[in-house]
Amino acid sequence: MTRNRIQWGVLDFVVVAFALIPVLWLVSLSLKTPATIADGGFIPTEWTFDNYVNVFTDGGFLRPLVNSIGIAGLATLIAIVLGTFAAYAIARLNFPGRSIMLGAALLVAMFPQVSLVTPLFNIERALGLFNTWPGLILPYVTFALPLTIYTMSTFFREIPWELEKAAKMDGASSFQAFRKVIVPLATPGVVTAAVLAFIQSWNDFLFAISLTSTERSRTAPAAISYFTGSSQFEDPTGSVSAAAVIVTIPIVIFVLIFQRRIVSGLTAGAVKG
Amino acid sequence: MSTDVKAAERRLGLWLCAPAAIFMILVAGWPILYSIWLSFNRYDLRFPQDQQWVGLENYQTVLTNEFWWTAFGVTVLITVVSVAIELVLGMGLAIVMHRTLVGRGLIRTVVLIPYGIVTVVAAFGWFYAWTPGTGWLAALLPDGSAPLTQQWPAILIIIGAEVWKTTPFMALLLLAGLALVPDELSRAAAMDGAGRWKRFVSITLPLMRPAIAVALLFRTLDAFRIYDNIYILTNGAQNTGSVSIITYTNLVSGLNLGIGSTMSVLIFITVAIIAFIFVTVFKTGTPGTEGRR
Numbered sequence: 001m002t003r004n005r006i007q008w009g010v011l012d013f014v015v016v017a018f019a020l021i022p023v024l025w026l027v028s029l030s031l032k033t034p035a036t037i038a039d040g041g042f043i044p045t046e047w048t049f050d051n052y053v054n055v056f057t058d059g060g061f062l063r064p065l066v067n068s069i070g071i072a073g074l075a076t077l078i079a080i081v082l083g084t085f086a087a088y089a090i091a092r093l094n095f096p097g098r099s100i101m102l103g104a105a106l107l108v109a110m111f112p113q114v115s116l117v118t119p120l121f122n123i124e125r126a127l128g129l130f131n132t133w134p135g136l137i138l139p140y141v142t143f144a145l146p147l148t149i150y151t152m153s154t155f156f157r158e159i160p161w162e163l164e165k166a167a168k169m170d171g172a173s174s175f176q177a178f179r180k181v182i183v184p185l186a187t188p189g190v191v192t193a194a195v196l197a198f199i200q201s202w203n204d205f206l207f208a209i210s211l212t213s214t215e216r217s218r219t220a221p222a223a224i225s226y227f228t229g230s231s232q233f234e235d236p237t238g239s240v241s242a243a244a245v246i247v248t249i250p251i252v253i254f255v256l257i258f259q260r261r262i263v264s265g266l267t268a269g270a271v272k273g
Numbered sequence: 274m275s276t277d278v279k280a281a282e283r284r285l286g287l288w289l290c291a292p293a294a295i296f297m298i299l300v301a302g303w304p305i306l307y308s309i310w311l312s313f314n315r316y317d318l319r320f321p322q323d324q325q326w327v328g329l330e331n332y333q334t335v336l337t338n339e340f341w342w343t344a345f346g347v348t349v350l351i352t353v354v355s356v357a358i359e360l361v362l363g364m365g366l367a368i369v370m371h372r373t374l375v376g377r378g379l380i381r382t383v384v385l386i387p388y389g390i391v392t393v394v395a396a397f398g399w400f401y402a403w404t405p406g407t408g409w410l411a412a413l414l415p416d417g418s419a420p421l422t423q424q425w426p427a428i429l430i431i432i433g434a435e436v437w438k439t440t441p442f443m444a445l446l447l448l449a450g451l452a453l454v455p456d457e458l459s460r461a462a463a464m465d466g467a468g469r470w471k472r473f474v475s476i477t478l479p480l481m482r483p484a485i486a487v488a489l490l491f492r493t494l495d496a497f498r499i500y501d502n503i504y505i506l507t508n509g510a511q512n513t514g515s516v517s518i519i520t521y522t523n524l525v526s527g528l529n530l531g532i533g534s535t536m537s538v539l540i541f542i543t544v545a546i547i548a549f550i551f552v553t554v555f556k557t558g559t560p561g562t563e564g565r566r
Contacts, residue, residue, distance in 0.1 A: 005374055015369055015383070022402070026397070040406060082292045086289060086293040089285070093285060104294065111301060112537075114517040114520050115541040117524060118537045119308040122307075174285055199388075203391050205391075241397070255389050259378070263381060
């Protein structure tokens with residue numbers, strides 16, 4: 001038994017190291033001074049927080065960060081509202097086109113995003129959506145929808161039918177029964193789907209660099225890839241690392257808080273769907 | 274009354290699905306049709322007045338171009354190798370998460386970090402780690418080596434970055450499959466004298482077949498559209514570009530919508546073929562396929 005425990009302990013340690021070393025490396029880089037940034041060491045010899053100050057003062061990272069929060073947040077909100085409607089219908093109602101809807105969602109989930117870049121680039125330029133918030137929100141909502149529909153319809157299926165029937169018996173309409181009985185019960189599922197949708201939108205890079213051209217709507221991941229340092233002689237490594245750590249913080253917080261739900265959401269959405 | 278209720282239910286169902294459906298049609302359906310139409314046109318934004326229907330000319334241009342085939346080969350290679358490694362690593366990770374005695378919650382939380390982290394951010398981590406002088410991994414290599422400037426080492430690094438980022442996702446899907454395998458079966462087999470490996474191959478794997486199939490399909494399609502990692506690590510230099518990278522380059526740097534659309538359509542067709550193969554192969558059933566991987 002003791003041997004067994006040690007064996008698993010070693011394996012656990014390997015897993016934790018595998019997951020964390022690349023992240024810790026970025027944290028380490030972001031804390032190095034300009035003089036020591038190229039020393040190649042895993043642990044900084046001289047510590048500084050200047051890189052974090054610099055990305056906001058000289059780097060102009062604030063605007064992309066605000067864009068990222070706004071765009072990913074709004075996209076998540078819209079996807080959740082629309083996804084909740086569709087998932088409820090798919091899980092609870094009998095209507096023609098239910099399987100078409102699920103098939104369409106699966107198709108969009110498997111869609112190669114790059115296939116949309118060319119047409120969207122041109123369509124958005126023609127419609128004046130290029131380099132605007134809605135220009136990114138639209139594709140983000142579309143790609144978050146399959147995930148939210150699959151995750152939430154799995155959750156909805158597990159909610160007891162009888163409660164809704166009872167509410168209707170007491171005189172509630174279908175919509176009232178949905179809003180007052182099902183929605184509160186489904187909140188954990190909604191939160192799960194929201195976290196997954198937010199992570200997905202927050203992560204996007206391809207649309208972010210193809211459909212934006214200036215600070216006006218460029219998101220954080222795209223902005224990081226354009227960092228050049230405050231002067232042409234300066235190496236951007238420190239700023240990139242600091243900005244990279246900053247965009248990682250919300251994800252780490254989400255993972256810490258919603259760990260169980262993320263796991264159940266991902267596996268439910270993918271395997272049972 | 275029941276027909277009324279049914280009709281009302283049907284109407285409500287359609288109304289509730291409509292907004293999501295409209296989004297998917299407008300943002301995914303319409304552009305892909307437009308893309309197909311564009312792919313039959315000569316359409317270069319630098320010479321917009323030259324837009325003209327050219328039939329299959331773009332397809333001929335792309336399909337006889339060695340850059341396209343190099344990128345296609347690189348994409349297939351990265352997809353096959355990284356998904357294969359992920360399947361093995363992900364299975365190991367799933368078993369550790371399923372069976373571990375110490376700190377299970379901690380393990381599951383930590384494993385989710387690579388899944389959640391922004392790909393571009395992770396890619397920068399790997400980029401700096403392999404940059405000579407700056408990087409701790411580059412420091413382990415012989416002096417004077419610059420792996421990211423050579424084709425094969427760079428492709429290996431791209432595969433490594435992809436594997437790190439997406440193995441947790443694979444592991445979670447496999448973990449869900451593992452949870453469906455009843456413990457009694459395994460215990461009964463142990464009673465009959467089957468060793469660990471034998472039990473894994475002849476009981477666990479066959480029962481996990483559906484989960485493995487889904488995980489492989491999702492990851493293969495996802496790996497095939499690899500973009501972020503390559504963009505940061507090499508930006509496609511030294512023939513390390515994927516099909517997504519060269520499509521993007523043709524569009525944004527080249528402003529060539531005709532060729533860009535043609536590549537988009539070809540990628541779309543390839544993805545459809547991959548999905549079709551998966552669905553038919555795993556439905557018709559080829560016992561033992563999973564075990565050999």
